[in-house]
Amino acid sequence: MAQIAFADRVASAVAERESQILLGLDPDPLHLWDVAADAFGGDGSPAERAARAVAVHCRALIEAAAPACVGIKPQLACFERLGGPGYGALVEVIATAHDAGLFVLADAKRGDVAVTATAYAQALAGSVATPAGEVTALGADAFTANPLLGIDALEPLIATGAGVFLLVRTSNPGAADVMDLELARGGPLWERLAELVDELGTPRECGLADVGAVVGATEPEHLARARELMPHAIFLLPGIGAQGGRVEDLAPAFAPGPAAGLVAASRSIAGAHAQNGHGPAAAARAEAERLRELAWALT
Amino acid sequence: MAQIAFADRVASAVAERESQILLGLDPDPLHLWDVAADAFGGDGSPAERAARAVAVHCRALIEAAAPACVGIKPQLACFERLGGPGYGALVEVIATAHDAGLFVLADAKRGDVAVTATAYAQALAGSVATPAGEVTALGADAFTANPLLGIDALEPLIATGAGVFLLVRTSNPGAADVMDLELARGGPLWERLAELVDELGTPRECGLADVGAVVGATEPEHLARARELMPHAIFLLPGIGAQGGRVEDLAPAFAPGPAAGLVAASRSIAGAHAQNGHGPAAAARAEAERLRELAWALT
Numbered sequence: 001m002a003q004i005a006f007a008d009r010v011a012s013a014v015a016e017r018e019s020q021i022l023l024g025l026d027p028d029p030l031h032l033w034d035v036a037a038d039a040f041g042g043d044g045s046p047a048e049r050a051a052r053a054v055a056v057h058c059r060a061l062i063e064a065a066a067p068a069c070v071g072i073k074p075q076l077a078c079f080e081r082l083g084g085p086g087y088g089a090l091v092e093v094i095a096t097a098h099d100a101g102l103f104v105l106a107d108a109k110r111g112d113v114a115v116t117a118t119a120y121a122q123a124l125a126g127s128v129a130t131p132a133g134e135v136t137a138l139g140a141d142a143f144t145a146n147p148l149l150g151i152d153a154l155e156p157l158i159a160t161g162a163g164v165f166l167l168v169r170t171s172n173p174g175a176a177d178v179m180d181l182e183l184a185r186g187g188p189l190w191e192r193l194a195e196l197v198d199e200l201g202t203p204r205e206c207g208l209a210d211v212g213a214v215v216g217a218t219e220p221e222h223l224a225r226a227r228e229l230m231p232h233a234i235f236l237l238p239g240i241g242a243q244g245g246r247v248e249d250l251a252p253a254f255a256p257g258p259a260a261g262l263v264a265a266s267r268s269i270a271g272a273h274a275q276n277g278h279g280p281a282a283a284a285r286a287e288a289e290r291l292r293e294l295a296w297a298l299t
Numbered sequence: 300m301a302q303i304a305f306a307d308r309v310a311s312a313v314a315e316r317e318s319q320i321l322l323g324l325d326p327d328p329l330h331l332w333d334v335a336a337d338a339f340g341g342d343g344s345p346a347e348r349a350a351r352a353v354a355v356h357c358r359a360l361i362e363a364a365a366p367a368c369v370g371i372k373p374q375l376a377c378f379e380r381l382g383g384p385g386y387g388a389l390v391e392v393i394a395t396a397h398d399a400g401l402f403v404l405a406d407a408k409r410g411d412v413a414v415t416a417t418a419y420a421q422a423l424a425g426s427v428a429t430p431a432g433e434v435t436a437l438g439a440d441a442f443t444a445n446p447l448l449g450i451d452a453l454e455p456l457i458a459t460g461a462g463v464f465l466l467v468r469t470s471n472p473g474a475a476d477v478m479d480l481e482l483a484r485g486g487p488l489w490e491r492l493a494e495l496v497d498e499l500g501t502p503r504e505c506g507l508a509d510v511g512a513v514v515g516a517t518e519p520e521h522l523a524r525a526r527e528l529m530p531h532a533i534f535l536l537p538g539i540g541a542q543g544g545r546v547e548d549l550a551p552a553f554a555p556g557p558a559a560g561l562v563a564a565s566r567s568i569a570g571a572h573a574q575n576g577h578g579p580a581a582a583a584r585a586e587a588e589r590l591r592e593l594a595w596a597l598t
């Protein structure tokens with residue numbers, strides 16, 4: 001069975017759902033929705049109970065926001081801090097998203113030498129052979145990765161066939177410390193990272209490539225230049241809402257087509273009830289829908 | 300109780316054990332020691348059985364090599380690919396190492412914006428508050444991290460008080476693609492990363508800092524320059540053995556003292572029996588001891 005390329009699957013999903021919104025999931029056990037409160041009781045270690053609560057919270061959040069979204073972006077750190085049970089909760093959350101017709105972009109920002117990158121590829125989007133049978137850990141459709149270690153370290157990630165979103169210019173203030181360093185050949189380091197993304201990706205039927213780029217939404221002045229350097233890359237655009245980025249500024253990302261930009265929002269959706277006074281689920285759905293309309297209007 | 304700084308704890312441990320060797324743990328479920336074979340049978344999912352076998356293998360390896368080592372360096376990817384049970388196995392392996400008097404350097408190469416870096420810090424070397432109680436996931440003494448996202452992304456990692464080893468110049472061939480890029484100010488990117496390590500670390504009583512550097516042992520010509528730029532950093536030196544690096548070439552790393560270099564070896568220790576014909580445990584112990592003597596002779 002020929003597998004449909006990641007980029008083509010995203011392009012179809014975006015067109016069908018008329019959404020470029022990724023629901024970010026970065027659950028903090030002290031700030032979950034009320035629906036998760038009961039799960040902290042009952043049997044098990046603190047990690048097991050907290051992980052159960054996190055899974056309930058994320059499931060409720062996915063059910064609320066799914067109609068306005070095309071995928072989820074779980075932040076792996078937030079599950080890993082609950083150990084083995086947290087990892088188990090992440091697996092449940094991924095299954096919930098898949099059941100809701102959403103794709104899963106694991107925000108992992110991994111990067112390691114080739115032999116280890118192969119193991120990360122197996123963990124995130126592949127499987128590993130064992131004498132007890134094949135093991136699939138996360139089964140994500142895509143993930144974020146760090147390009148600092150160079151091309152040979154990225155090849156095993158790309159070979160998965162999953163979407164691989166390389167960090168090019170992130171949304172934090174400190175991003176300037178390294179990514180904006182001026183190179184002897186001219187231009188900042190992040191432009192060289194952008195070229196790597198372009199070199200490593202092959203345009204699929206939809207015109208977009210399976211190798212994408214993380215370009216922070218907090219620095220819109222970079223977007224036009226980033227698009228010039230990466231005409232075929234899907235941009236993952238974090239930094240909307242809590243970090244100060246505005247959907248309205250993202251138009252250059254969408255120049256190649258509606259699926260060329262994915263807008264990730266987490267705290268602004270999960271915490272929308274603090275602003276608008278509705279229950280968390282209704283508020284999350286309304287905020288996700290508001291973002292969906294804003295982004296869709298740009299395409 | 301005042302906590303003893305990471306660098307001072309390493310300096311004491313190195314002096315006491317007369318070893319700078321880190322036992323690398325990157326278990327492949329298809330190539331475990333025979334002692335682990337039975338664990339693949341019995342109850343549970345393939346992931347649970349494989350994780351049990353990995354834990355048995357790592358425990359045997361730690362018991363065999365511990366006398367010649369000062370710490371372990373588990374490769375997180377290799378546990379994560381077995382999902383929640385793999386993460387649980389890693390927790391067991393860390394406890395085994397601590398019981399054997401070894402410190403734990405989690406090879407994670409994490410790097411993310413500050414809010415997420417805080418969650419990684421909690422996962423790797425801290426704990427997270429939950430309504431069900433405080434949860435400690437790994438409880439490592441140190442970990443590796445990726446500096447691409449800049450200083451504000453590193454601060455939450457360093458604030459843990461754990462040892463933080465930043466990637467400066469890795470041991471893979473592709474490291475040249477990005478880390479060797481020439482900067483407009485002169486010198487390659489990795490030298491700027493080295494300066495960051497030096498700026499972020501404060502020398503402790505022993506003269507070394509809690510912020511260390513990953514400098515591949517496969518490019519010994521970089522070591523002297525790296526030491527010049529980072530006079531107080533502990534160097535984590537991967538790439539010995541399977542990747543082609545030689546302990547004999549590492550002298551510049553140890554210039555500030557015996558604890559200024561940590562030599563990581565994994566496949567060459569776990570797979571020593573393929574070369575020397577003894578049983579795996581005896582061969583691993585002999586190889587770890589051989590490396591220990593070679594490194595100790597440099598100091």
